[in-house]
Amino acid sequence: MCWLVMLKRETYKHVCVSVCVFVGTYVTQVAATDADDPTYGNSARIVYSILHGQPYFSVDPKTGVIRTALANMDREIKGEYQVLLQAKDMGGLLGGLASTTTINVTLGDVNDNPPRFAKSIFHLRVPESASMGSAVGGIRAYDPDAGANAEVDYTIVPGEEGNMFDIISSGQSQEGIVVLKKVLLSSTVH
Numbered sequence: 001m002c003w004l005v006m007l008k009r010e011t012y013k014h015v016c017v018s019v020c021v022f023v024g025t026y027v028t029q030v031a032a033t034d035a036d037d038p039t040y041g042n043s044a045r046i047v048y049s050i051l052h053g054q055p056y057f058s059v060d061p062k063t064g065v066i067r068t069a070l071a072n073m074d075r076e077i078k079g080e081y082q083v084l085l086q087a088k089d090m091g092g093l094l095g096g097l098a099s100t101t102t103i104n105v106t107l108g109d110v111n112d113n114p115p116r117f118a119k120s121i122f123h124l125r126v127p128e129s130a131s132m133g134s135a136v137g138g139i140r141a142y143d144p145d146a147g148a149n150a151e152v153d154y155t156i157v158p159g160e161e162g163n164m165f166d167i168i169s170s171g172q173s174q175e176g177i178v179v180l181k182k183v184l185l186s187s188t189v190h
Helices: 160-164
Strands: 014-018 026-029 047-052 056-060 065-068 082-089 098-108 135-142 165-170 173-181
Touching: 014 026, 026 098, 056 082, 065 173
Parallel strands: 014 098
Antiparallel strands: 026 065, 047 082, 056 065, 082 098, 135 173, 165 173
């Protein structure tokens, strides 16, 4: 009688791994069942292997534990991976029956990128009639991280201009809104 090795597919649909992983970091463990008699030869001995997903991941052929195989996987370069895993009975020997499952691995984000401005100098024209507290312009920096790690908080470096202007970080637009702190004394400030 022949029995098909069955992987529990519903269990392994999606796994999330931190982006700052080391070689050998645990991802997940899969399990397969075989209805053959485990006391009779190698018929029920299951061996796991990766058909697609190397060199990024490895699997322990006996336990089904999947681990990272490369260090410094970067979410900003590639954030999702599909690992096609096979479980084969008869100890993986020729003639053994097999089943496969796909595991979707998503790299979680860490704050590994600084925000960057599109240009190094921003020119804002402020009319003398501008009232104290009014918005006089905006600047924007871009951070390639995701979620809370991509949020940019703006501050003005202490100096003479810091007494004249303030900047408010806008969480939704990721923009720094420059506001006037004092009434201007000259016709235009750059």
